[in-house]
Amino acid sequence: MSSSMSVNPLWLFKVFPFLRWWPMVNGTATRADLLAGLTGAIIVLPQGVAFATIAGLPPEYGLYTAMVPAIIAALFGSSWHLVSGPTTAISIVVFGALSPFAEPGSAHYITLALTLTLLTGLFQFTMGIARLGTVVNFISHTVVIGFTAGAAILIASSQIKNFFGLSLPRGATFAQTMWAFFQQFDHINLHVMSVGLVTLLTGILVKRYTPRIPYMIAAMLVGSIYALILNQSLGDAVTGIRLLGALPSHLPPLSLPELDPHALSQIAPSALAVAMLGLTEAVSIARAVAVRAEQRIDGNQEFVGQGLSNMVGSFFSAYASSGSFNRSGLNYEAGARTPLAAVFASLFLGIILLLVAPLAAYLPIASMAAILFLVAYGLIDFHHIFAIIKASKRETAVLLVTFFSTLLVELEFAIYLGVLLSLIFYLMRTSRPNVISVVPDPRASHRPLVHAPDLPYCPQVQMLRIDGSLFFGAVNHVEQRLLELEQEHPQQKIIIINGRSINFLDIAGGEALVQEAKRRRRQGGDLYLYGIKPAVMEILQRGGFLEEIGPDHVFETRDEVIRHVFSVLDRDICMGCQQRIFHECKALPSPGGKPS
Incomplete structure (x- = not known):
């Protein structure tokens, strides 16, 4: 039978769904x-x-x-x-x-x-x-x-x-x-x-x-x-x-x-x-x-x-x-x-x-x-x-x-x-995504990022995870939460946002990220993203938000973004820091002048 005369079985199953189970009879x-x-x-x-x-x-x-x-x-x-x-x-x-x-x-x-x-x-x-x-x-x-x-x-x-x-x-x-x-x-x-x-x-x-x-x-x-x-x-x-x-x-x-x-x-x-x-x-x-x-x-x-x-x-x-x-x-x-x-x-x-x-x-x-x-x-x-x-x-x-x-x-x-x-x-639940601070867990070999207030944290960098979509209904809650975290740790002027849990982003969400980046930079800090999903990345690109945030501020993995951020940190603060939560920190001498 020629292809022009053939019938698409999927079309038949949709019009006559009983054909799917008829062979069971x-x-x-x-x-x-x-x-x-x-x-x-x-x-x-x-x-x-x-x-x-x-x-x-x-x-x-x-x-x-x-x-x-x-x-x-x-x-x-x-x-x-x-x-x-x-x-x-x-x-x-x-x-x-x-x-x-x-x-x-x-x-x-x-x-x-x-x-x-x-x-x-x-x-x-x-x-x-x-x-x-x-x-x-x-x-x-x-x-x-x-x-x-x-x-x-x-x-x-x-x-x-x-x-x-x-x-x-x-x-x-x-x-x-x-x-x-x-x-x-x-x-x-x-x-x-x-x-x-x-x-x-x-x-x-x-x-x-x-x-x-x-x-x-x-x-x-x-x-x-x-x-x-x-x-x-x-x-x-x-x-x-x-x-x-x-x-x-x-x-x-x-x-x-x-x-x-x-x-x-x-x-x-x-x-x-x-x-x-x-x-x-x-x-x-x-x-x-x-x-x-x-x-x-x-x-x-x-x-x-x-x-x-x-x-x-x-x-x-x-x-x-x-x-x-x-x-x-x-x-x-x-x-x-x-x-x-x-x-x-x-x-x-x-x-x-x-x-x-x-x-x-x-x-x-x-x-x-x-x-x-x-x-x-x-x-x-x-x-x-x-x-x-x-x-x-x-x-x-x-x-x-x-x-x-x-x-x-x-x-x-x-x-x-x-x-x-x-x-x-x-809508109330989806408009209030979790925005939590995370740190590397030194107790595990691959040092996963966990929310644990008792673990040491970097005095210059705050790492965050947003669990939920960043859309117009959630923007106000996320902005308020970012402000609260900044007030808790005002010395952490740089933020790194894990985007793996952001399933959806709209215009309002893109604008919120741009405004947060600009506000951080005015205060001498910055904003970085990593793990962004393709659908979210497409909105950032098509809306022009990626250009304003900076293409060099968006990374694929956690290790890549940490390496980059570590290179721009204030070395004087790093030299006096005793937390040393990143692998890169081990290359610095200890506060007493000896290798850490």
């Missing part, structure tokens, strides 16, 4: 993927119903979201084990974003949810094409933990009325919901509450003592049977136990998002927040599972896969989806070999939906509330919360701000606030 892998897929389909059945309830959508939409989007994300992502679908965090944001514009569960609300999903996918896909996969690195894990913990409290508070059989205002804030609950405490329906408690206790016991049995399904079955007994013995008019109702026994129907400009402008900010949260979830989960599977994840490809899954899913009655930690971890533990396991899980779920949809008519809403209580509790990562509180005051501040913002303000704003605070602390 064989009889053994397919059998393992089929078993893992069946397990995943059973697990997602109660979760999908629960998550759709959180999102304010009819229960079947949670199952629709676990079908087509999961297939698209599996085929066009980079992870072998990531399983996409409805998640708690995304569901609670969808509810918070759309409930002000439409009645949850209404036809208009469903249309807005599909539109939100389409916009979310467009944002994610665009970011993937623009290769912005590293953006999620700026959303700290602390933000996700704080937001998820706050979302868990919101989920639990939203189900109080269903668990206790109360009539609380829908769409109320967390504080309003809790106040209304305490006001109606004496109106609790004991029959409804007993159904919730039976379901809750069953779920806890099954999860603890028989972890191989899906605890959600077991809890739902026991709660449904108990409610059926109560209703038959006392009558549903007496018990007041409401049932979920039968699910539609058909596959996801085609749907059309609303493309009205006014609706798009209303929900665009929320769609961006959902996109960022979804990408953070998906990439974080994919990386966590990939460590165990010894696989490398392409963040940009995950962006593309998640974007396509939401864009396509919006036309198949799916609301916004992302990677699920529970189902992804289970997928790996169940022995999945390739992303076909997620595809099989979606297909099995469709079959299960057709078979068991009518049985949902016997599921008490109080049991669903109990299941959501269990889900909410599982969302709170107590281990990492306590670790953050012990380890860092700044991270604790990010955690608390995100957590309370999630409870008290709009959810998308809580995400933005947590991200903004993380970025501020990140």
Whole structure:
């Protein structure tokens, strides 16, 4: 085949990423993927119903979201084990974003949810094409933990009325919901509450003592049977136990998002927040599972896969989806070999939906509330919360701000606030690089430069190391630190700066070095650099800073710069010096006139 007719395999892998893992598919892998897929389909059945309830959508939409989007994300992502679908965090944001514009569960609300999903996918896909996969690195894990913990409290508070059989205002804030609950405490329906408690206790016991049995399904079955007994013995008019109702026994129907400009402008900010949260979830989960599977994840490809899954899913009655930690971890533990396991899980779920949809008519809403209580509790990562509180005051501040913002303000704003605070602390850290004084260590044969105030130092030369980038945000801190070091040792008029740790330098950083060199020279000293990285050297040359500092003041190694500086030192001071920290000092006679 001629070169003009050949196809670049790298281009094919980017457009069709499933070609990378397709050679792994064989009889053994397919059998393992089929078993893992069946397990995943059973697990997602109660979760999908629960998550759709959180999102304010009819229960079947949670199952629709676990079908087509999961297939698209599996085929066009980079992870072998990531399983996409409805998640708690995304569901609670969808509810918070759309409930002000439409009645949850209404036809208009469903249309807005599909539109939100389409916009979310467009944002994610665009970011993937623009290769912005590293953006999620700026959303700290602390933000996700704080937001998820706050979302868990919101989920639990939203189900109080269903668990206790109360009539609380829908769409109320967390504080309003809790106040209304305490006001109606004496109106609790004991029959409804007993159904919730039976379901809750069953779920806890099954999860603890028989972890191989899906605890959600077991809890739902026991709660449904108990409610059926109560209703038959006392009558549903007496018990007041409401049932979920039968699910539609058909596959996801085609749907059309609303493309009205006014609706798009209303929900665009929320769609961006959902996109960022979804990408953070998906990439974080994919990386966590990939460590165990010894696989490398392409963040940009995950962006593309998640974007396509939401864009396509919006036309198949799916609301916004992302990677699920529970189902992804289970997928790996169940022995999945390739992303076909997620595809099989979606297909099995469709079959299960057709078979068991009518049985949902016997599921008490109080049991669903109990299941959501269990889900909410599982969302709170107590281990990492306590670790953050012990380890860092700044991270604790990010955690608390995100957590309370999630409870008290709009959810998308809580995400933005947590991200903004993380970025501020990140910039604070990068804008304060370490500027430390170092000296040769006489205790080691190669005399490395170390920070040790107890070691002798040269009375004329101060050697410094800057650990961090020298850019506009760090210039003020570095200049202040250089001034403090000069005031501590005013006789050290010459400074030698080790540039090996300076990864980046901008115009402001170059100007700061030039100004320091000029100031030192006015005082009878000088400034020298060594170990400058090529990228930093290029900025110094192109900006004209190297010419002002002096090309003969920049060296490649420590030994070269020390030899040069030693030749320009004041010999009278050297002759009376007893420190003799450089090798070159040994050639001088000792202060008493004898060779040192």
